[in-house]
Amino acid sequence: MTSEELIEKFLEIENRNHFFDLKIGNIKIWMYIRFDVYTSLMENYGLFNRNISVDGKFDDRMDIMELIKRMTVKNQFFLRKKEVLIFSFIRKVKENGKYKCGFTDLLAENIDNSYYTFDMMNDGFFYFPRSISGIKNFDISSFKALCSKKDKVVFDGRLLEDKIYCLLEESFENALTTKQKIKINTNLVNILNERSYFRSYYRFILRKIKPKVIVIVCYYDFRMMILCEVAKELDIPVIELQHGVIGKEHISYNFKKKRNLRNFPDYIFTFSQEDKNTTRFPIRDDRIYAVGYPEMENKIKKYEKFSLKKHKKKKILFISQSIKEIFEYAAELSKRVDLEKFEIIVKLHPREFGNWRKEFGSLLNNTTITIIDNIDRDIYFYLAQADYVVGIFSTVLLEATMFDTNIVIIKKASYTYMKKLYENDMAVLIDSVDELHRIVVNNIQTSNSAKTYFEKNSIIKMKSAIQEIIRKDEN
Numbered sequence: 001m002t003s004e005e006l007i008e009k010f011l012e013i014e015n016r017n018h019f020f021d022l023k024i025g026n027i028k029i030w031m032y033i034r035f036d037v038y039t040s041l042m043e044n045y046g047l048f049n050r051n052i053s054v055d056g057k058f059d060d061r062m063d064i065m066e067l068i069k070r071m072t073v074k075n076q077f078f079l080r081k082k083e084v085l086i087f088s089f090i091r092k093v094k095e096n097g098k099y100k101c102g103f104t105d106l107l108a109e110n111i112d113n114s115y116y117t118f119d120m121m122n123d124g125f126f127y128f129p130r131s132i133s134g135i136k137n138f139d140i141s142s143f144k145a146l147c148s149k150k151d152k153v154v155f156d157g158r159l160l161e162d163k164i165y166c167l168l169e170e171s172f173e174n175a176l177t178t179k180q181k182i183k184i185n186t187n188l189v190n191i192l193n194e195r196s197y198f199r200s201y202y203r204f205i206l207r208k209i210k211p212k213v214i215v216i217v218c219y220y221d222f223r224m225m226i227l228c229e230v231a232k233e234l235d236i237p238v239i240e241l242q243h244g245v246i247g248k249e250h251i252s253y254n255f256k257k258k259r260n261l262r263n264f265p266d267y268i269f270t271f272s273q274e275d276k277n278t279t280r281f282p283i284r285d286d287r288i289y290a291v292g293y294p295e296m297e298n299k300i301k302k303y304e305k306f307s308l309k310k311h312k313k314k315k316i317l318f319i320s321q322s323i324k325e326i327f328e329y330a331a332e333l334s335k336r337v338d339l340e341k342f343e344i345i346v347k348l349h350p351r352e353f354g355n356w357r358k359e360f361g362s363l364l365n366n367t368t369i370t371i372i373d374n375i376d377r378d379i380y381f382y383l384a385q386a387d388y389v390v391g392i393f394s395t396v397l398l399e400a401t402m403f404d405t406n407i408v409i410i411k412k413a414s415y416t417y418m419k420k421l422y423e424n425d426m427a428v429l430i431d432s433v434d435e436l437h438r439i440v441v442n443n444i445q446t447s448n449s450a451k452t453y454f455e456k457n458s459i460i461k462m463k464s465a466i467q468e469i470i471r472k473d474e475n
Contacts, residue, residue, distance in 0.1 A: 001174075003047050003414040007249050009171065010038055015256035017167050024155045024192065030164075031263050032191050035220045036184050037164070037176070038251040044174035047414045049322040066128050074137045076118070076205065083113035084466070085211035087138070087227070089218065089243060090120050091350055092127040093375045099127035102378070103217045103241050106294040108132050110459050111466070116209060120223070140194075143201045153192040157185050191222045198223060202230040212470045214238045216265065220252040225263035232262055237473050239466070240265040242293075244395040245417050246279045255282040267469060269462060271398065271454050274420055289465040292458030296399055299380035313343040316440055317382055317405075319391035320348050320356075325412045327363040329390065332433045334367045337441060347372045347382055347396075388440055393417035401426050401453040406446040408436060426453065 001009075014020070019030045042048035062070070072078065086108055088101035101117075108117050109132055118138040119126055126137050160181070169175040176184075214231055216224050219240050231238045246253045253268075259282040266287060270276045273290045281288060318330045327346065334344045346369055348356055353373045364371075372382065379396055380403075383389065389400040390408045392415050400407050407427035409418045421427035428446035430436055439446060455461065 001045050001172075002416060003042070003249050004416050006041060006045060006047065007038075007251060007254060010041065010251070011254065011256045013167060013171055017163075019164060020259065020261075022159075022163055024153070024159065027192065027195070028262075029188060029192075031225060031261060032222055033160075033184050033188050035252055036187060037168075040176050040180040040184070041168070041172060041174070042414070043180075044172075044176070049324075049413075062128070070126075070137060074135055076136050076139055076143070079116070079136070079205060079208040081114075081208075081210045082116050083212045083470075084111060084115040084215060085206075085209055085213075086115055086117040086215045087217065087224065088117050088119050090122050090221070092122075092130075093378050095131065095378065098129045098131040100131040101217075102295040103243050104215065105132050106298060106459060107215065107241075107462055108134060110294075111463060113212075113466070113470075118205075140197065140201055143204070144197050147197060147200060150193070150196045153189065155189070155192075157181075160185060160188075194222075195226055198226045199230055202227050203234075206230065206234055206236060211236060212473065213466060215241060215466075217241050217243045219263070219265050228263045228265055232266075235473075237266040237469055239267040239269060239469065242268065242270045242275065245393060245398065246270070246275050247417060247420060248278050248280065249414065249417050250279070254280040256280075258282055258284070267465075269465065273455065274453065278420070289461070290455050291461040291465060292455035293399075294458045294462065296380065296402060296454065297456065297458055299378060299384075300402055303380060303384035311385065313341055314387040314440065314443075315343050315345060315385050316388045316390060317386035318344070318346045319389065319394045319396045320346055320352060321392060321394050322349060322352055322359070323392055323413050324360060324363065325410055326390075326392065327360040329410060329433055329436060330369055331364050331367045333436055333440070334369050336433070336437050339368050342440065343370060344368070345370045345372065345382065345386075347379065349394075350375065388446075390436065397421060397427065398453050401447070406439075406444075408439060408446055410436075421453070 020028065022028065022030050039048050086104050088104045092099040092101055104117060108115055115134055116136050117132065117134050118136050120138045165176055165181055214236055216227065216238060217240065219225060219228060228238050248254060261282055264282055266283065268281060268288050269291045270288060271293050276288045276290045316333065318326050320326045330344055330346050348371065356373060379399070383400055383403045383405060386405045388406045388408055389397065390410065391397045392410050392413050397407055397409065397418055401421070407421060409415055409422055409427050409429050411429055411431035418427065422429040426447050428439070
């Protein structure tokens with residue numbers, strides 16, 4: 001089953017069987033588990049690999065200045081009224097010795113309104129030092145210590161078995177395994193037990209800050225879903241900034257029909273007009289703004305000043321997403337090309353940093369390949385140098401359209417996420433190392449440099465849209 005077929009069938013089943021109306025007590029639960037249920041099906045059909053590891057390279061030892069900041073200016077209990085409340089993405093990238101969020105920091109630096117940016121912990125630590133001011137540490141544990149103990153939520157797992165899992169088994173040959181069901185059920189119990197604490201926490205900070213608008217990244221993190229619920233109760237609009245591939249195949253953004261979902265953002269800012277037009281959002285079309293991607297625009301300007309392509313070897317950049325074919329293609333290509341003329345690079349996804357050797361190391365035996373397993377440089381540094389960018393369905397392939405490089409898409413897993421590229425003369429689709437070898441050794445151009453994917457002047461468009469949303473809400 002292809003990823004296109006899977007999502008169409010899934011959307012039909014959840015709509016026909018009223019999954020969105022399922023409740024435990026008075027809480028609708030489907031949105032909390034929808035992503036996990038769907039990606040479990042993707043795994044079972046070989047369309048997704050949930051390879052997650054902890055990057056143990058971050059040194060979280062605090063100096064005295066950071067300790068003082070956490071007790072004072074970063075303290076979530078010391079809050080004042082601000083017009084915009086931003087929640088940064090959980091992952092950060094290191095730049096000039098400081099950590100930044102590639103989705104929210106440039107907006108924060110350029111916005112005309114007063115703001116706070118709340119940083120969440122990543123694997124038990126806060127990134128520091130940060131590159132912008134106005135940071136508050138999102139520390140739910142400290143808040144919970146001040147709360148009275150909440151009653152535990154329990155439910156009979158047969159509810160999900162009867163109302164969801166059995167129906168999926170009737171429709172999908174590769175339905176959920178017992179292990180997957182147990183994991184989803186356990187996660188749901190944890191969410192329901194944490195939900196009341198997060199609701200209290202959000203009510204506390206929102207009543208203190210009184211923002212006119214909230215900006216988030218990745219609403220389907222359950223913590224952001226609960227924020228959306230509370231914000232709606234307090235009549236505060238929530239905007240989500242696109243952070244990756246969406247289009248017609250990302251389950252978190254595609255729905256059979258328009259819906260009034262309490263835990264979905266009120267507005268979406270997309271990278272492109274294409275994303276706005278093709279994604280089947282549950283909200284009205286006039287709440288979708290095609291604005292672009294500020295961080296990428298900023299890096300293009302930065303790297304244009306340097307002659308990063310003045311190198312002797314042609315650079316072939318593979319973008320990994322825990323799909324073994326990436327490593328197989330890179331390994332085989334490295335054995336076929338003249339390594340005096342070519343350099344093969346594999347840029348790992350952050351979730352692979354800690355265990356790529358265990359998962360894929362054996363595929364690279366007896367090869368000469370450069371592995372990038374850190375966040376010391378952003379992806380745009382590598383895109384600016386690459387002669388060819390090779391991947392399957394990573395957002396980086398979209399970003400590569402803005403650089404002077406050639407894009408090659410391997411016909412594996414969920415490659416149809418990138419249909420917008422290979423059907424619009426912005427990339428070439430291959431299904432063998434032979435094809436890739438022919439392309440790189442013959443210096444074949446695979447992309448139309450006149451075509452780009454992202455909207456331009458993104459900061460200007462974001463600021464304008466935010467002001468428009470604030471005015472709408474005030475009226």
